[in-house]
Amino acid sequence: MQEFMNYLAGQIEACRAKIERLEADGRKDDANFARVRTNIYDVCRTVTNTLANRPGAGEAAVKAQFARFETTWGAALEKAKAHGDAGAIAVEETKLAALADVAAHFPEEQA
Amino acid sequence: MTEENALKLFKCLSDASRLRIVQSLMQGEMYTELLAERLELTPSTVSFHMKKLEEAGLVSSRKEQYYTVYSLNRAMLEKPLSEFAVPVPKQMDEQEKREEEYRQKVIKTFFEYGRLRSLPVQHKKRRICYEEIAKHFEPGRVYDEKELNEIIIPIHEDYCTVRRDMIGEGILRREGSQYIRVK
Numbered sequence: 001m002q003e004f005m006n007y008l009a010g011q012i013e014a015c016r017a018k019i020e021r022l023e024a025d026g027r028k029d030d031a032n033f034a035r036v037r038t039n040i041y042d043v044c045r046t047v048t049n050t051l052a053n054r055p056g057a058g059e060a061a062v063k064a065q066f067a068r069f070e071t072t073w074g075a076a077l078e079k080a081k082a083h084g085d086a087g088a089i090a091v092e093e094t095k096l097a098a099l100a101d102v103a104a105h106f107p108e109e110q111a
Numbered sequence: 112m113t114e115e116n117a118l119k120l121f122k123c124l125s126d127a128s129r130l131r132i133v134q135s136l137m138q139g140e141m142y143t144e145l146l147a148e149r150l151e152l153t154p155s156t157v158s159f160h161m162k163k164l165e166e167a168g169l170v171s172s173r174k175e176q177y178y179t180v181y182s183l184n185r186a187m188l189e190k191p192l193s194e195f196a197v198p199v200p201k202q203m204d205e206q207e208k209r210e211e212e213y214r215q216k217v218i219k220t221f222f223e224y225g226r227l228r229s230l231p232v233q234h235k236k237r238r239i240c241y242e243e244i245a246k247h248f249e250p251g252r253v254y255d256e257k258e259l260n261e262i263i264i265p266i267h268e269d270y271c272t273v274r275r276d277m278i279g280e281g282i283l284r285r286e287g288s289q290y291i292r293v294k
Contacts, residue, residue, distance in 0.1 A: 025127050026125070026126065026127035027126060027127045027128045028126055029126055029128065029129075029159070029160065029163075030128050030152070030156065033156055079224065082224075083224040085224070086155075086158045086159045086161070086162035087159055087162070089155050089158065089159070090153070090155040090156050090158065090159040093153065093155040094153070094155075094156075097153070
């Protein structure tokens, strides 16, 4: 689990550096999307910190919370698509991409 | 071009990604995925930028099978900068502008994709929401109650309150079982 937490910290740091780079390059809106991505890594870190060590919760609870995020943000994406809301589509896709990245790095359960 | 439109145009172009999109489109028409690849952005981010460019009148789009193809509105790009230095009479005075901004803020807060999230408690905000709903009715046209409800229900489930309040606000007028939008 420590390795996963280090990975999240690394992603947050990388995103922050990217935000600085994009802002310096005059790409304010792209920087805002990078900020959304940072927030997702941060939210996932908080969820993991809170649930992973809680008695009766653990890794399964973390995974279940990630799945709930996916459902909620997936529904928001579909809604945005149905209304042709380009801004919301970009935000929800950014959130889902970051979440997919997090889920792919989450440690597999030990047999 | 009004001052507001000119500001929208310059704000739109004051972003390096959008400027690069315009530079790419100078070479010819392009579709989202190609622009995304060229600029190392996700397709949804490119679509977001394209929407802003379209709103500023710089770009137009058309559907071609599965793709959206974008092209530059060259007439807009070829406008001399001196054109923006000519004062254009403002369409709204400052007070009207502030009121319109407030109105848009209330609409943005209380409506989501045309549906009213909740009825505002504050009278001024509630009135704005009802005026927004009134846009679904043609002024002067006579609606029966069923027709009226069918229009309100997709906007807010408590159609009785909305209908009653809109009459109370003088936005709708009731004549027996018929309703007419006043203004």
